Amino acid sequence: MARKTTIHDVAKYANxxxxxxxxxxxxxxxxxxVTTQKINEAIHQLGYIRNKNAANLRSGQSAMIGVIVKDIxxxxxxxxxxxxxxILTQQGYVMFLTQSGNEQTALLQxxxxxxxxxxxxxxxCLGELITDELKIVADRQSIPLIIAAQSSNIDNxxxxxxxxxxxxxxxxxxxxxxxxxxxxxxxxxxxSLTRAERLxxxxxxxxxHGLKFKAEWTVSHEQPEELxxxxxxxxxxxxISAFLCHDSSTTLSLMLTVSKLGRALGKGRMxxxxxxxxEVFSFGTQAEIYIAKNLINYxxxxxxxxxxxxxxxxxxxxxxxxxxxxxxxxxx
Amino acid sequence: MARKTTIHDVAKYANxxxxxxxxxxxxxxxxxxVTTQKINEAIHQLGYIRNKNAANLRSGQSAMIGVIVKDIxxxxxxxxxxxxxxILTQQGYVMFLTQSGNEQTALLQxxxxxxxxxxxxxxxCLGELITDELKIVADRQSIPLIIAAQSSNIDNxxxxxxxxxxxxxxxxxxxxxxxxxxxxxxxxxxxSLTRAERLxxxxxxxxxHGLKFKAEWTVSHEQPEELxxxxxxxxxxxxISAFLCHDSSTTLSLMLTVSKLGRALGKGRMxxxxxxxxEVFSFGTQAEIYIAKNLINYxxxxxxxxxxxxxxxxxxxxxxxxxxxxxxxxxx
DNA sequence: CTGAAAGCGCTTACAG
DNA sequence: CTGAAAGCGCTTACAG
Numbered sequence: 159m160a161r162k163t164t165i166h167d168v169a170k171y172a173n174x175x176x177x178x179x180x181x182x183x184x185x186x187x188x189x190x191x192v193t194t195q196k197i198n199e200a201i202h203q204l205g206y207i208r209n210k211n212a213a214n215l216r217s218g219q220s221a222m223i224g225v226i227v228k229d230i231x232x233x234x235x236x237x238x239x240x241x242x243x244x245i246l247t248q249q250g251y252v253m254f255l256t257q258s259g260n261e262q263t264a265l266l267q268x269x270x271x272x273x274x275x276x277x278x279x280x281x282x283c284l285g286e287l288i289t290d291e292l293k294i295v296a297d298r299q300s301i302p303l304i305i306a307a308q309s310s311n312i313d314n315x316x317x318x319x320x321x322x323x324x325x326x327x328x329x330x331x332x333x334x335x336x337x338x339x340x341x342x343x344x345x346x347x348x349x350s351l352t353r354a355e356r357l358x359x360x361x362x363x364x365x366x367h368g369l370k371f372k373a374e375w376t377v378s379h380e381q382p383e384e385l386x387x388x389x390x391x392x393x394x395x396x397x398i399s400a401f402l403c404h405d406s407s408t409t410l411s412l413m414l415t416v417s418k419l420g421r422a423l424g425k426g427r428m429x430x431x432x433x434x435x436x437e438v439f440s441f442g443t444q445a446e447i448y449i450a451k452n453l454i455n456y457x458x459x460x461x462x463x464x465x466x467x468x469x470x471x472x473x474x475x476x477x478x479x480x481x482x483x484x485x486x487x488x489x490x
Numbered sequence: 491m492a493r494k495t496t497i498h499d500v501a502k503y504a505n506x507x508x509x510x511x512x513x514x515x516x517x518x519x520x521x522x523x524v525t526t527q528k529i530n531e532a533i534h535q536l537g538y539i540r541n542k543n544a545a546n547l548r549s550g551q552s553a554m555i556g557v558i559v560k561d562i563x564x565x566x567x568x569x570x571x572x573x574x575x576x577i578l579t580q581q582g583y584v585m586f587l588t589q590s591g592n593e594q595t596a597l598l599q600x601x602x603x604x605x606x607x608x609x610x611x612x613x614x615c616l617g618e619l620i621t622d623e624l625k626i627v628a629d630r631q632s633i634p635l636i637i638a639a640q641s642s643n644i645d646n647x648x649x650x651x652x653x654x655x656x657x658x659x660x661x662x663x664x665x666x667x668x669x670x671x672x673x674x675x676x677x678x679x680x681x682s683l684t685r686a687e688r689l690x691x692x693x694x695x696x697x698x699h700g701l702k703f704k705a706e707w708t709v710s711h712e713q714p715e716e717l718x719x720x721x722x723x724x725x726x727x728x729x730i731s732a733f734l735c736h737d738s739s740t741t742l743s744l745m746l747t748v749s750k751l752g753r754a755l756g757k758g759r760m761x762x763x764x765x766x767x768x769e770v771f772s773f774g775t776q777a778e779i780y781i782a783k784n785l786i787n788y789x790x791x792x793x794x795x796x797x798x799x800x801x802x803x804x805x806x807x808x809x810x811x812x813x814x815x816x817x818x819x820x821x822x
Numbered sequence: 823c824t825g826a827a828a829g830c831g832c833t834t835a836c837a838g
Numbered sequence: 839c840t841g842a843a844a845g846c847g848c849t850t851a852c853a854g
Contacts, residue, residue, distance in 0.1 A: 162631075164831055175841045180833060190839065205630050210606045211547045212831035216846050220543075222607075230575075231568045231777040239562055243589045252603055255587040257575045271584055274542045275554075298537050299494075410742075414785065417749035445563040453746065496847055507825045512849060522823065544847035548830050 163204045172200035183208060214276055224254045224272030227283040233445040234461050235283045238306050241465020242281060249473055266291060273299050279472040281306055286351060302475060306468040309352040318468040318482040320459040322352050323359035325486035329402055329439040329457050330363025338400040342375035345408030353404060360402055388415040400437040409440040458487045495536045504532035515540060546608055556586045556604030559615040565777040566793050567615050570638050573797025574613060581805055598623060605631050611804045613638055618683060634807060638800040641684040650800040650814040652791040654684050655691035657818035661734055661771040661789050662695025670732040674707035677740030685736060692734055720747040732769040741772040790819045
């Protein structure tokens with residue numbers, strides 16, 4: 159291939175000026191139908207593809223959004239990104255994706271790299287990672303930043319997040335309405351903000367129906383001991399008939415434990431095959447496979463919707479100081 | 491903020507020419523330590539961030555790679571992308587990510603959008619989607635294309651993929667060596683190439699040990715009936731003592747079925763709590779939660795490695811006609 | 823090792 | 839509705 163075809167080639171081929179071609183391309187000036195036809199024909203014939211680098215440089219705008227995610231393999235983030243992508247594509251934007259991992263320095267490198275590319279905004283999917291330095295860098299370049307998260311206590315930034323508390327409350331009430339009186343909460347790390355919010359919602363639901371929150375019916379997630387802990391809990395409190403599970407992994411562990419003890423997991427519309435049926439309500443995303451199989455009730459935190467809203471707000475360039483809280487959906 | 495700081499500001503501040511700054515930035519000319527110091531100081535003081543759009547435009551190069559993925563929520567793809575990202579970041583490249591879904595037109599739009607941005611190569615993670623048109627477009631712009639996939643029968647493009655056949659064979663032999671003689675294969679769609687390759691490997695393993703492949707011990711994945719089908723199979727052939735499962739979703743369905751029938755799932759090092767223990771070997775990625783919990787043996791197709799290799803080859807710009815086949819790893 | 827200057831491909835007032 | 843021309847911020851021969 160010789161030289162790339164440029165807007166000049168198109169102009170010459172279509173017998174118009176470059177201005178006209180440029181205007182037609184961006185849909186700005188009012189160009190006659192005939193001219194538009196000629197230009198399109200030329201573009202097609204020449205296989206012309208517009209050089210956005212040049213366009214961006216000249217116009218000072220970019221239609222590029224950066225996303226920094228801690229780990230795309232986390233289904234919650236994967237869904238957020240799908241939502242972001244949906245809106246960006248729809249609005250003619252493209253997405254730079256960088257993965258930060260847990261390192262603070264890597265995080266800053268990601269941001270720097272995105273800013274060098276000229277993104278006009280950055281969406282952060284970092285869980286509970288600290289973003290103070292990031293904000294300073296972005297502010298200096300006056301690049302808007304927005305956080306998409308499960309939970310957060312950051313208050314000086316625009317943020318879209320889940321309503322963990324409401325989700326837990328609704329699930330708890332569902333279980334209570336089905337007749338469960340002894341309900342436990344399994345999983346999640348002790349220091350997780352998300353877990354704390356959910357426990358609050360769990361308590362909300364219990365209190366509303368005159369039930370008490372019992373710390374001893376709660377097991378946090380300590381990697382190696384989990385299964386043994388669950389087993390002990392089930393043996394110690396055989397009358398617990400339902401559990402809220404922090405995530406799909408916890409749900410699986412519970413399933414294995416229950417099956418090991420010769421009891422069965424139940425769901426409203428499923429038939430029980432064992433005497434002591436235990437009902438589960440899990441937190442999770444649709445992307446998680448066995449949840450998607452329609453076998454377990456779960457609270458969908460709507461990560462795609464979180465992504466969509468975050469992208470929307472960023473593109474509108476509105477500064478919002480109170481968090482946008484996305485309502486969870488009970489999938490029953 | 492007034493005007494963005496440019497290379498000229500840096501040059502003025504550091505009392506050198508723009509050439510010198512540019513050279514120092516890209517590490518090309520031999521610049522004295524003193525000068526480099528002055529420049530770095532100026533960059534720091536001014537908060538200068540290089541405009542890559544301008545650099546790309548002028549140099550005709552880009553350090554941007556495009557990725558088109560069918561669905562990031564698929565853990566296999568998510569891991570591939572993590573691998574790609576690792577190499578790109580390491581080499582100073584950035585990644586545009588677009589999600590195509592299943593639509594052919596969306597696919598072309600993604601490609602077009604990436605080319606407009608000036609990517610210097612595109613990695614395709616599209617499963618078994620057809621990419622002929624894509625190739626034509628990319629070729630015309632002389633942009634290298636590379637496929638990262640689970641399986642593939644495309645032969646005119648550079649491709650990095652899993653060795654499904656070997657993985658299935660190794661898993662089968664493992665089960666046989668543990669004493670299993672009646673082994674089934676569950677899950678996967680009938681028309682899946684990946685499934686076909688695995689069945690071939692499954693048969694390889696069986697034949698090698700003088701066992702026969704029995705089609706009736708095989709259930710393909712038909713969404714609504716799966717659980718019932720598994721149950722029927724287990725009842726009809728109670729002597730099947732082990733299964734290869736096509737994916738983690740299938741594994742879960744099997745677990746539920748087994749638990750429902752009052753049997754137990756076993757793994758070498760696990761204790762069996764029921765008389766009829768069934769052993770499972772699943773295909774999957776580390777990202778899949780319950781597999782990661784170390785509860786089930788699985789074949790890791792090394793998607794991150796597939797991503798790494800794909801990125802590596804693309805950056806080296808080498809055309810490779812025979813597929814790069816990544817060896818799977820048995821996680822036991 | 824450094825400086826002056828051309829030009830990458832586009833957009834955008836400005837004048838017609 | 840269209841054209842000539844300046845300039846976005848950088849890189850890169852070229853000459854010193």
